[in-house]
Amino acid sequence: MVVxxxxxxxxxxxxxxxxxxxxxxxxxxxxxxxxxxxxVHNGVLDSWDPKPISNPCTDKWQGVMxxxxxxxxxxxxxxxxxxxxxxxxxxxxAGLTSIALQNNFFxxxxxxxxxxGALNALYLSSNNFSEEIPDDFFAPMTPLQKLWLDNNxxxxxxPDSLMNLQNLTxxxxxxxxxxxxxxxTIQPTSIVxxxxxxxxxxxxxxxxxxxxxPKPFADNxxxxxxxxxxxxxxxxxxxxxxxxxxxxxxEPPLPPYNEPPMPYSxxxxxxxxxxxxAGVIIGFLIIFIVVAVFYARRKERAHFSMLEKDHDRxxxxxxxxVPESTSSSSQKYTETSSRKSNLSRKSxxxxxxxxxxxxxxxxxxxxxxxxLMKAAAEVLGNGGLxxxxxxxxxxxxxxxxxxxxxxxxxxxxxxxxxxxxxGRIKHPNILAPLAYHFRRDEKLVVSEYMPxxxxxxxxHGEKGISHAELNWPTRLNIIKGVANGLxxxxxxxxxxxxxxxxLKSSNxxxxxxxxxxxxxxxxxxxxxxNHVAQTMFAYISPEYIQHQQLSPKSDVYCxxxxxxxxxxxxxxxxxxxxxxxxxxxxELVSSLIGDQDRVAELIDPEISANAENSIGMMVQLxxxxxxxxxxxxxxxxxxxxxxxxxxxxxx
Numbered sequence: 001m002v003v004x005x006x007x008x009x010x011x012x013x014x015x016x017x018x019x020x021x022x023x024x025x026x027x028x029x030x031x032x033x034x035x036x037x038x039x040v041h042n043g044v045l046d047s048w049d050p051k052p053i054s055n056p057c058t059d060k061w062q063g064v065m066x067x068x069x070x071x072x073x074x075x076x077x078x079x080x081x082x083x084x085x086x087x088x089x090x091x092x093x094a095g096l097t098s099i100a101l102q103n104n105f106f107x108x109x110x111x112x113x114x115x116x117g118a119l120n121a122l123y124l125s126s127n128n129f130s131e132e133i134p135d136d137f138f139a140p141m142t143p144l145q146k147l148w149l150d151n152n153x154x155x156x157x158x159p160d161s162l163m164n165l166q167n168l169t170x171x172x173x174x175x176x177x178x179x180x181x182x183x184x185t186i187q188p189t190s191i192v193x194x195x196x197x198x199x200x201x202x203x204x205x206x207x208x209x210x211x212x213x214p215k216p217f218a219d220n221x222x223x224x225x226x227x228x229x230x231x232x233x234x235x236x237x238x239x240x241x242x243x244x245x246x247x248x249x250x251e252p253p254l255p256p257y258n259e260p261p262m263p264y265s266x267x268x269x270x271x272x273x274x275x276x277x278a279g280v281i282i283g284f285l286i287i288f289i290v291v292a293v294f295y296a297r298r299k300e301r302a303h304f305s306m307l308e309k310d311h312d313r314x315x316x317x318x319x320x321x322v323p324e325s326t327s328s329s330s331q332k333y334t335e336t337s338s339r340k341s342n343l344s345r346k347s348x349x350x351x352x353x354x355x356x357x358x359x360x361x362x363x364x365x366x367x368x369x370x371x372l373m374k375a376a377a378e379v380l381g382n383g384g385l386x387x388x389x390x391x392x393x394x395x396x397x398x399x400x401x402x403x404x405x406x407x408x409x410x411x412x413x414x415x416x417x418x419x420x421x422x423g424r425i426k427h428p429n430i431l432a433p434l435a436y437h438f439r440r441d442e443k444l445v446v447s448e449y450m451p452x453x454x455x456x457x458x459x460h461g462e463k464g465i466s467h468a469e470l471n472w473p474t475r476l477n478i479i480k481g482v483a484n485g486l487x488x489x490x491x492x493x494x495x496x497x498x499x500x501x502x503l504k505s506s507n508x509x510x511x512x513x514x515x516x517x518x519x520x521x522x523x524x525x526x527x528x529x530n531h532v533a534q535t536m537f538a539y540i541s542p543e544y545i546q547h548q549q550l551s552p553k554s555d556v557y558c559x560x561x562x563x564x565x566x567x568x569x570x571x572x573x574x575x576x577x578x579x580x581x582x583x584x585x586x587e588l589v590s591s592l593i594g595d596q597d598r599v600a601e602l603i604d605p606e607i608s609a610n611a612e613n614s615i616g617m618m619v620q621l622x623x624x625x626x627x628x629x630x631x632x633x634x635x636x637x638x639x640x641x642x643x644x645x646x647x648x649x650x651x
Contacts, residue, residue, distance in 0.1 A: 009090045029056050031092035032064065038086035044079045063491075065640065070095035077102040077123070078492060085111040094118075102126050102148070102426060106208075110154070114140050114346045121146040124170070125426055132156030143167060148428070150195065151175035158183055158201075170428065174216075176197050178584055182206055187408060192513040196220065202484075204232045233301055255399045295521065302538040357446070358416065360423030364448065372401060372446075385502070385520060385527075385535050389447055398449040399434065405529040407443045407523070415443075415526065422522060425492065429485030429519035431509055433440070452510035455562075459505060460571050472611035472618070474514050475566050479621065481516040482508055484560060489521050490552055490639055497550055499525040503558040504537045504575060505565055540574050542631040553633040556642060560628025564589055567621050569604030589622050617649050631650060 026034065033050045043615040047062045048054075057066035065073035072095050090096060098121040099113070104122075109131040113122055120143045130153035138144065138161040147162070150172045157180035158173065170193040179200040194209070195216045202222030209216075210226040217223050224232040357369040375391035382388075386404040393399065410418065415438060425432045437444035452458065455478065458470055470478075487499060491501040501524040509517045524536060533539040538554040564585040565572050573582035592598045600608065603618050611618075624645050630636040637645075 002171060008407060017582040025088075026092040026343060028093050028095075029054055031089050032056055032061070032071070034087050034089035034092075038089065039083040041079065041081055041083075044081070057104070060640070065094065065098075067644055067646075072096065072644075072647070073098035073100070073121075075100045075487070075491065077104070077404050077488070079104060082106055087112045088117055091115055097121065097143075099123065109129055109385060110137070110149075114138060114279050115143060117143070119144055120167070123148045124152065125149070126151040128153060130154060133159050133162075135159045136161045138165060139161040146428075148172045149176065152425075154178060157181070160197075169193065171195075180208070184341060193511075193515060196341050215313070227339065263489060330561075357435050357444075358419070359435045360420045361432055363432075364434055365395060367395065367397065367435070367603060371395070372399075377401075385523065387626050391650050399446050402445045402447075402520075404443045405441065406528045406535055407526045408440065409528050414440055418522075418526060419445075427485060427488045429481040429516055430488060430521070431519040448492040450509035450517060451512045452504045452514060455508040455516065455566070456505040458510065459565065459569060469514075470606065472614050475607060476617070476621075478508070478514065478516045479563055479566055480646055482518065483559065483646045485516065485518040487639055487643050491519065493522050496522065496524060497552075498536065498538050498554060499552055500536045500555045500558070501536045503562065505556055506575075507561055508562070537575075541648075552639070553632060556628050556636055556639050559639070559642065560625045560636075561585065563621055563625035563628065567604065567607075567618055567625070568602055569606060586626070589626055593619070593622060593626065620649055621646070 004283055024038075029052070032048055036045050036048050039045070045062055047060065049059065049061075054061075056064045057069050063074055063076045063079070064071055065075060071093050074096070075098075077100050081101070081392055085101075085106065089100075093439070095118075095402040099116075099119065100123040102123050102125040104127050106127040106129060108129065110124070110133055111127055112208045113119065114137050117593060119141060122144065123146070125148045129149070132155050137155070137159050137429070145167050146169060146545055148170070151174070154173075154176040156178065160183050162168075162171075163183040168191055172193070172195045174195040174197040176199055178196070181203040182201055182205060184206050186537060194212050198219040200222070201217075201220040204225040205217055205223055205228065207226070209501055213364065214227045214229075217228055224230045266544050267521065351507050357367070357372070359366050359510055371393050372391050375393045377389050377391040380390050380400065385403055385406070389401045389403075391401055393401050405414075406611050408507065417434050419433065423432050423434070428646070431447055431450070433445050433447050435446040437446075441579075452469075453461075482503075486503060500518070500521045502520045503518065507518065507520040509519055511517065523540075524532065527535060533544075537558055538544070538550065541550070541554040541557040543549045543551070543554065561572050561574050566572075568583075568585055568589065570583040570585055570588065572585045574586075576585070590600055592602050599619060600615065602622060608615060608618070624637070626638045628642055
């Protein structure tokens with residue numbers, strides 16, 4: 001009897017130790033090694049050490065993010081990865097909540113990520129995934145908040161199970177081959193970011209989605225209804241033949257398309273007279289408004305016309321490349337002030353003329369320098385890199401144009417390569433530039449205009465209007481978005497001395513839904529060495545002021561200043577070149593953070609008044625901000641450490 005029990009015990013032990021593929025739970029490091037074996041990675045994952053003692057959290061495995069010593073996220077974008085994606089291996093990682101695989105070379109049907117029931121974020125953008133997604137695929141993924149499947153080759157209908165996810169906030173399916181109707185079951189109340197553009201969808205857009213505007217539904221020729229201008233055609237009843245004894249009735253003329261017939265009014269001539277009087281009054285008002293708007297726009301354009309005047313000053317010769325749509329691909333035009341207007345007219349008439357404005361981002365329809373010159377424009381202000389203008393173009397796109405004079409470090413070809421690299425970036429928290437204009441003594445960099453403006457304005461602008469919009473949950477999400485965007489930039493530009501270089505609240509732009517987008521990043525190699533210290537905010541870091549040294553941790557210092565600014569609501573004196581004005585937020589928080597009786601004074605009353613239960617989390621963020629602003633870089637948090645600590649804070 002004892003022998004049998006020993007035999008059973010040995011058999012059980014063998015079953016436990018036998019390396020059957022996924023019949024037991026693996027430690028995180030072994031599960032990741034198993035996952036790595038399913039990938040073609042060309043050495044980018046060599047830091048994933050197969051030794052049992054290697055720890056992915058403490059040994060800084062590439063792309064692995066941990067919380068409290070447990071793997072929580074995989075950021076494996078832009079690594080040229082391919083292979084089969086071993087989802088069974090990923091199932092062994094109990095704490096895994098986020099997977100980012102953008103800009104790789106994966107193919108075939110979507111992997112069985114629905115077996116990872118704890119995921120709240122899945123980014124698969126810009127791969128070669130294809131085929132139809134099963135209708136019930138997303139049913140088990142109830143915690144899912146962010147899903148980016150854009151720019152793949154998926155086909156078939158949008159799964160109903162996807163549209164039933166109650167926690168979904170971001171849904172991007174653009175640039176695929178999805179067809180059929182948009183499911184009516186979508187939960188529009190939870191979604192803040194949506195894009196169905198550039199598919200083969202058809203039918204009427206669900207009414208709950210009209211609030212997102214026309215852009216998320218563009219390039220679907222068979223879609224109709226609000227918010228598109230295309231009305232849905234109602235089925236026409238079959239014609240009925242009149243009785244043989246009567247002549248066919250003459251049908252009244254149909255009203256113009258998209259214009260319902262005028263209702264009958266029994267008011268008679270007196271009513272008509274009143275309508276005429278009202279029409280005359282309205283006509284005069286319209287004329288007055290048109291004249292007022294004309295003069296206002298004329299005044300605004302006076303600012304932006306400086307671009308055109310500078311473009312021609314001193315009769316300077318400018319080399320202009322005209323694309324194939326307007327001329328032969330290799331032809332070059334040399335224009336002086338006497339010939340510029342002719343070139344603008346040619347570009348306008350032919351529709352494809354891009355002048356000497358180089359498009360580097362395919363998110364928007366192409367536009368040219370002539371379009372900017374014709375746009376209604378206004379001055380936004382002057383920053384470290386140069387002056388900025390807001391330009392509303394005739395095609396409906398509103399952009400920000402930055403005139404940068406201190407970017408003469410690189411020649412045209414190298415500058416073009418660097419700008420195109422920036423334009424290709426796809427990340428939910430990064431504002432990639434759309435176009436640029438190259439001149440030896442000045443550059444124009446064009447980006448999409450964000451409706452809420454900069455974080456700087458909302459924090460320190462008109463109190464009671466914009467400032468009050470930034471409640472505690474919004475500020476927490478902004479800090480998380482900024483940290484995520486900065487982490488991506490540090491991964492994408494890891495070889496740069498300063499991957500971002502200019503992180504501050506004026507360079508954090510906010511979408512309509514307060515999603516933060518980082519701008520003015522990775523400009524450090526482009527900027528003249530003689531002026532870079534005056535234009536880049538990272539040069540305010542203690543290591544540069546004291547020792548003229550810089551590193552990626554200088555960006556972490558800037559992140560710390562921004563965190564302290566967002567939580568305290570104070571304008572940092574660090575933003576001012578002479579430090580006269582504002583508040584030294586580092587000194588302020590350092591002096592009071594240890595005083596329990598006064599720590600509440602550090603928090604902006606705008607957020608503390610309505611979120612008393614969250615004071616502890618706000619204090620946590622202040623401590624993270626202080627740890628990011630340590631004067632000695634060796635004592636300062638690493639960016640990944642800071643991101644991990646920020647992500648751990650939940651409202």
